[in-house]
Amino acid sequence: xxxxxxxxxxxxxxxxxxxxxxxxxxxxxxxxxxxxxxxxxxxxxxxxxxxxxxxxxxxxxxxxxxxxxxxxxxxxxxxxxxxxxxxxxxxxxxxxxxxxxxxxxxxxxxxxxxxxxxxxxxxxxxxxxxxxxxxxxxxxxxxxxxxxxxxxxxxxxxxxxxxxxxxxxxxxxxxxxxxxxxxxxxxxxxxxxxxxxxxxxxxxxxxxxxxxxxxxxxxxxxxxxxxxxxxxxxxxxxxxxxxxxxxxxxxxxxxxxxxxxxxxxxxxxxxxxxxxxx
Numbered sequence: 001x002x003x004x005x006x007x008x009x010x011x012x013x014x015x016x017x018x019x020x021x022x023x024x025x026x027x028x029x030x031x032x033x034x035x036x037x038x039x040x041x042x043x044x045x046x047x048x049x050x051x052x053x054x055x056x057x058x059x060x061x062x063x064x065x066x067x068x069x070x071x072x073x074x075x076x077x078x079x080x081x082x083x084x085x086x087x088x089x090x091x092x093x094x095x096x097x098x099x100x101x102x103x104x105x106x107x108x109x110x111x112x113x114x115x116x117x118x119x120x121x122x123x124x125x126x127x128x129x130x131x132x133x134x135x136x137x138x139x140x141x142x143x144x145x146x147x148x149x150x151x152x153x154x155x156x157x158x159x160x161x162x163x164x165x166x167x168x169x170x171x172x173x174x175x176x177x178x179x180x181x182x183x184x185x186x187x188x189x190x191x192x193x194x195x196x197x198x199x200x201x202x203x204x205x206x207x208x209x210x211x212x213x214x215x216x217x218x219x220x221x222x223x224x225x226x227x228x229x230x231x232x233x234x235x236x237x238x239x240x241x242x243x244x245x246x247x248x249x250x251x252x253x254x255x256x257x258x259x260x261x262x263x264x265x266x267x268x269x270x271x272x273x274x275x276x277x278x
Contacts, residue, residue, distance in 0.1 A: 023070055025262055026266055067105075220249060
């Protein structure tokens with residue numbers, strides 16, 4: 001099982017200097033990956049923050065720009081989105097972003113994508129939230145064409161997208177009843193978030209069984225969870241539980257406010273947890 005860590009590109013911490021230092025810390029570790037998030041911005045004043053998202057996340061560097069930055073300042077580590085909101089951006093420029101980042105990073109990107117939930121962002125973008133599932137499916141279908149064929153057709157116009165690169169893995173986030181069928185039909189894996197291992201295991205078994213029946217073979221399961229690194233034995237036990245549940249990749253998500261705190265987190269994950277799940 002691979003092991004990754006989140007990368008905070010939001011809030012007052014997300015200066016160029018801090019982001020550069022944290023990227024180097026992760027790249028110089030034994031960890032396999034680092035992961036970014038997606039928001040456009042939050043409304044001023046009171047709003048319906050149904051998931052209790054930190055206000056800091058409204059002050060966020062765009063995920064595509066962040067991954068392009070990571071492609072330039074790291075050399076080894078993979079990176080990915082957990083998750084980019086598919087309906088927020090048109091398919092053609094999205095395909096161009098992904099191809100460009102893949103080209104610049106030597107194919108180190110993972111494309112995690114979800115349908116989104118924040119009503120105010122959909123309103124600001126002029127995107128109907130009620131159509132988010134359909135729009136996400138259309139995006140994924142378009143991206144398969146963009147990476148698989150010499151030309152795409154948009155609004156009746158054929159266009160060649162270059163430079164051609166390897167397609168990144170498409171990892172589908174969201175509720176298992178919706179995300180699992182979408183991942184089997186249009187993706188390469190599923191990204192469950194904060195689902196405990198005992199609950200996750202039968203879901204993974206179902207996912208792999210249905211994927212096999214659809215001729216997809218073994219699919220990726222990239223699980224997001226905060227490992228309790230203040231207790232190393234508990235962190236190792238929990239990581240092993242996710243491995244036993246069928247996760248192929250575990251991303252440990254942590255709060256931190258400085259590169260020194262990030263160094264401490266990465267050191268525990270890299271030096272203590274990573275060797276136990278190799």
